[in-house]
Amino acid sequence: MPESSTTIGEPIARAKRWKHGAIPVVGLIGGVGGGKSAAAAALAARGAFVIDADSVGHATLRRPEVVRRLAERFGDGILDVDGGVDRRALGRIVFADEAARRDLESIVHPLMVDEFERLTADAERRDDARFVILDAAVLLESGWDRACDLVVYIDASQAIRLERVRRSRGWSAEELERREAAQWPVDRKMARADRVLINDGDVSDLESQVDRLVAWLDSAVPPTADRRPSPGPLP
């Protein structure tokens, strides 16, 4: 009997085709409130392993050494009654002052990147994850796209985004503007994307585009230096 390269019952190692392993890491970007997290939830329901950068950021703010460094830099006014970081108070400072935001990012981003790497390695080890989604509004601004294989942009008009964040988060137009001013213009972000999903309709419309995105991702091949996938809407 010919010698088999694998033993029955032994998992067949998946080939490392992408930057981190057998499955691609897909960065999810878009304007504030455009629906990245909604798209990520639909992708998770279709087998994606989702890394939510906002949640990773929130967990980082709970680390005692981070709380201490932030209080040293921004004062005790950013602490809540329990001595944790009051995100509203910190947000008021950093979305009004670029130097302050850069200081916050220099404290939390390196720790967030460590966590992205840890979670990505976890996902690559699992055999049930179809791809990794890194849902991160500031993916391009922070250079995190360099760790991604592909980038997908979730588009929605400014008016729709404002209506959504007003309803879901109680944000004013000024709050949305302050956060947008801290990010690249939407056109610049979209120009970097390999694929664009239009999220101006209802959730079922978004989900049908996510179905097409998943089919496209399943057949995607790693881009090379001289060959990126042609950017544009889904087929």
Ligand SMILES: CC(C)(COP(=O)(O)OP(=O)(O)OC[C@H]1O[C@@H](n2cnc3c(N)ncnc32)[C@H](O)[C@@H]1O)[C@@H](O)C(=O)NCCC(=O)NCCS
């Ligand atoms: C400033 C903080 C305390 C405000 O907390 P808050 O609960 O109000 O907002 P949350 O973290 O949920 O972010 C909501 C949205 O704000 C925008 N935003 C958050 N941080 C930034 C930033 N550094 N630059 C630009 N936009 C940002 C994004 O669109 C994000 O999706 C918090 O956002 C933070 O610690 N930011 C630094 C870490 C970071 O860059 N996180 C964003 C990862 S995408």
Ligand SMILES: Nc1ncnc2c1ncn2[C@@H]1O[C@H](COP(=O)(O)OP(=O)(O)OP(=O)(O)O)[C@@H](O)[C@H]1O
């Ligand atoms: N197609 C849609 N129809 C109705 N509501 C939607 C749709 N897409 C997103 N929403 C809602 O709009 C709000 C903002 O969406 P979401 O949180 O996904 O945006 P985001 O791009 O992740 O925002 P951020 O930039 O702050 O991370 C949420 O309450 C979400 O449920």
